Amino acid sequence: MAEHHGPKPVKTPFMSRGTLVLIALALAGGACYLYRMVFGLAAATNLDNQWPWGIWIAIDVASGVALAAGGFTTAALADIFHKEKYHAIVRPALLTAMLGYTFVVIGLLADLGRYYNVWHPMLPSMWQGNSVLFEVGICVMIYLSVLYIEFLPIVAERFMGRVNLPGPLRIFNRVVDSWLIVCHRFLGRFISLFIIAGVVLSCLHQSSLGTLMVIAPTKVHPLWYTPALPALFLMSAIAVGFPMVIFESILASRSFKLRPERELLSGIAMYTPVLLAAYLAVKIADLVERDAVRYVFEGSLQSVMFLIEVGLGVVAPMVILLSKRARNSIAGLFTASSLVIFGVALNRINVFLISYRPLYPEKSYFPSPFEILVTVGLISTLVLVYRAIVMIFPVIAAAPEAAPREVVVTAPASEPEGATR
Amino acid sequence: MTLDRREILRLAGVGCAALAAGVRPADAELAPSPASADSWAVLMDTVACIGCRKCEWACNVENRLSDAPASTFDNLKVVDAPRRPEHDSFTVVNRFRSPADRDHSWTVKLQCMHCADPACASACLVGALAKDQTGPVTYDAWKCIGCRYCMVACPFQIPAYEYNKPVQPQVRKCTFCAPRLAEGRSPACVAICPNEALTFGRRQVVLDAAHTRIQASPGRYFPHVYGESEAGGTSWLYLAPVEFAYTGLPALDDEPIPHHTERIQHAIFKSFVPPLALYGVLGLVMHALRGDNGHQENTSG
The missing domain is CATH 3.30.70.20 (Alpha-Beta Plaits)
Known part of the structure; x- marks a missing residue:
């Protein structure tokens, strides 16, 4: 890379037409969130005894965790396998993971009947080692802490030596500053330990999230019910990591009028077809092994959703990215990575909702307007916080959009970031 | 101490093999039911x-x-x-x-x-649901976080x-x-x-009584005690005049439901060996490949 630009806070006005839309959605979602907290789950959701889990688990939690996988896959690539040129994308991916997991927890709190007891799994007296959910919960808690620790050097880099708290808080300037210096020194030396821990913790809970539904052999449709679910969840999480980084990077460069890091993105896109192929191979082998291929074309809702998930979400992007021309064009990269994200998110929705067949169905489940608005509001808030953080901290490394050459991408009037998650 | 890169990668390979060996079905470690042999039970006679x-x-x-x-x-x-x-x-x-x-x-x-x-008890992450050795599956609302995974399970x-x-x-x-x-x-x-x-x-005792009833009046009962072995056995048992498909009770095989997940769970977390092995392998890779791709940045081994 001839022109190397270090990460810098993005200089752009916070408000735009896009952010206004996001703020409106975030406020609507916040109001619905409040409504659920005051009036309870029956008032706000369509959940019942037949359908104990809805989109807050399938989308906010399960898809949220999967789509935050860019954090650990890029860390593994750049820091563990030392593909140093990809350091430029580590920070945005880390920030996405950090915010992604934070919003997973906020979404989960809406779903928990006794959200104020969410800390209970930390008490050794309540540890329940047989529970898959216990393992997921503990791993996510530790991993979220690791992500914040990994972000600290970025805070130190920005504010070390120039802490300037507003108003009366200024008496803490010295304390905060020396604390940042300590963080900087300590993490400068030991950050690797946290990076590896982050990768291990991710592998553990990404797979265990798949184990969750293995406890319902009589309820989960045979297209998805398999003891291989944890392996499939881990492989799909690894596969969606880079596409998520590509997707975000392209959106961010449009929104902030930066030159897209096309070369880097094409570089990591090379791994994606391989990872998708491995995932697809295990998925098909598992279907054959369990004699479940016959369900693929049975014509039910489940079989249609399965075909969309695999055809549009796995096979299509794999084929697109096998083409060098597609990999080297922003449009090709964006289309393919969007499809992978769609495919993995749909897989989580399929496993947690579409495949779930209550034993004594009275009615089917469709999310209430409150459930949908909370989910949309959380995603909008996440995008807004992301925008604010990259404007304050040195996260994004990219040159301002050069006037001539390049397949110039003109920023659209409203940012299409709404879908980032 | 300096190891050359080949040596380290070889170690990493050994670690991977140990990891693969570690992650295996661990049937032997599945805990037996907490219910004691003389726990309480009820027989429900749908004919009576x-x-x-x-x-x-x-x-x-x-x-x-x-x-x-x-x-x-x-x-x-x-x-x-x-x-x-x-x-x-x-x-x-x-x-x-x-x-x-x-x-x-x-x-x-x-x-x-x-x-x-x-x-439900296997699913519960805080142990709010538990099998008492005398028979009941109890619920401690104070522990519960309201995740409803028990209902899924x-x-x-x-x-x-x-x-x-x-x-x-x-x-x-x-x-x-x-x-x-x-x-x-x-x-x-x-x-x-x-x-x-x-x-x-x-x-x-209740189970014996159920089988005695079936033997005493074979025309009256379908020859099966539901719950004797379904999902590993239940404390509530059923007699019916027809096959159990016509009683609204679900058809289940004899394997306790928790075995499906605990087999996977315990294989991955056996004494924390697989996670620690993965940590070690990644550490070795990180160390071995250091400086491979041009400049070393803020990484320390």
């Missing part, structure tokens, strides 16, 4: 049951479920439309009719089956939730009248049953 709903009423009173007057339970029509246990009714009686002869019917009392190896779809409560909602289900058992009394529904459709006793 007359569908009088006295058990529903007694349950309602014993557990203070709703303030519905006793007369509500005199309406015997409701048993004709299938109902499910709810947060304010831990047991319900449903009538089923023979497809061949609509006049031939039998009534089935539903409640928590109190599995020997309960999926239950193969009988029994736990109900108080969705209507904004604060302190509980998972609600039959308690097996655990407080009464502790006092040496039988559950309220058993105590009130007028036709001895419910038989309470030590599980093995």
